[in-house]
Amino acid sequence: MWWGQLVRFAWLEARSCVFAAGVFAGLAIAWLVPLPIADYDFLLLWCVGLTLGFWALGLETWREVLVICGFHLLGLTLEVFKVAQGSWSYPGDGVLRVGGVPLFSGFMYAAVGSYICQAWRNFDLRVSHYPPVATTAVAVAIYANFFTHHYLPDVRLLLAVAMVAVLWRCRVHFTVGPERHRMPLSVSFLLIGLFLWLAENAATFLDAWKYPGQVDVWEAVHTSKVGSWALLVSMSFVLVATVKSREGVLYAGRRDAPPVTRE
Numbered sequence: 001m002w003w004g005q006l007v008r009f010a011w012l013e014a015r016s017c018v019f020a021a022g023v024f025a026g027l028a029i030a031w032l033v034p035l036p037i038a039d040y041d042f043l044l045l046w047c048v049g050l051t052l053g054f055w056a057l058g059l060e061t062w063r064e065v066l067v068i069c070g071f072h073l074l075g076l077t078l079e080v081f082k083v084a085q086g087s088w089s090y091p092g093d094g095v096l097r098v099g100g101v102p103l104f105s106g107f108m109y110a111a112v113g114s115y116i117c118q119a120w121r122n123f124d125l126r127v128s129h130y131p132p133v134a135t136t137a138v139a140v141a142i143y144a145n146f147f148t149h150h151y152l153p154d155v156r157l158l159l160a161v162a163m164v165a166v167l168w169r170c171r172v173h174f175t176v177g178p179e180r181h182r183m184p185l186s187v188s189f190l191l192i193g194l195f196l197w198l199a200e201n202a203a204t205f206l207d208a209w210k211y212p213g214q215v216d217v218w219e220a221v222h223t224s225k226v227g228s229w230a231l232l233v234s235m236s237f238v239l240v241a242t243v244k245s246r247e248g249v250l251y252a253g254r255r256d257a258p259p260v261t262r263e
Contacts, residue, residue: 026042085150
């Protein structure tokens with residue numbers, strides 16, 4: 001029955017979001033409980049503990065932890081630049097900062113990488129017709145545009161079109177219960193971007209950071225951020241796909257990947 005598949009899908013998604021849920025648990029603690037240290041410093045220790053705990057429990061391999069740390073650094077670099085440009089700010093207290101940005105902030109991006117790693121196992125993900133070189137080139141250009149659009153024309157729309165064109169034939173294959181499904185990889189980026197936008201609304205409500213329009217009174221994050229997150233997800237996917245390629249579990253039809261039955 002379709003509702004049974006929907007429940008299974010929701011359960012697998014929830015399991016895949018366990019790191020993100022842990023990060024939000026830390027945000028809730030910092031928001032609700034008086035702490036002996038600054039909130040942002042607590043969140044850094046909390047997120048480091050989560051990462052080490054996931055590795056110790058075997059929830060993530062050392063390769064996946066390295067990918068997550070890599071995305072943390074990419075995210076932190078972007079945060080330092082954006083805060084300097086006034087795109088958003090971190091109003092809370094914390095000593096452990098770089099350029100006014102608390103070090104924990106990179107873990108918000110790391111949670112995206114963790115989600116993809118967890119989903120790869122939980123859904124037995126594989127891809128078909130995935131062009132790694134072209135996808136990586138567009139993803140790097142997308143990341144660069146987040147910096148350059150402050151000085152040069154913003155070409156994110158053109159880059160989004162380029163990513164769709166590069167991935168036109170690419171499908172992501174996944175298992176839910178007894179059935180195997182597939183969908184366009186570019187569509188999955190958009191869906192993840194939508195959920196990240198919802199998560200961003202929750203995070204800003206908990207004062208993790210604030211956009212200029214949220215300084216006095218909280219308001220919903222503009223829906224244009226859905227597209228921004230969808231574009232940024234491509235970089236995270238490229239990093240995870242590189243690891244999965246080395247592990248031999250990237251492409252559909254290899255090893256024990258079951259056949260596709262539905263789309």
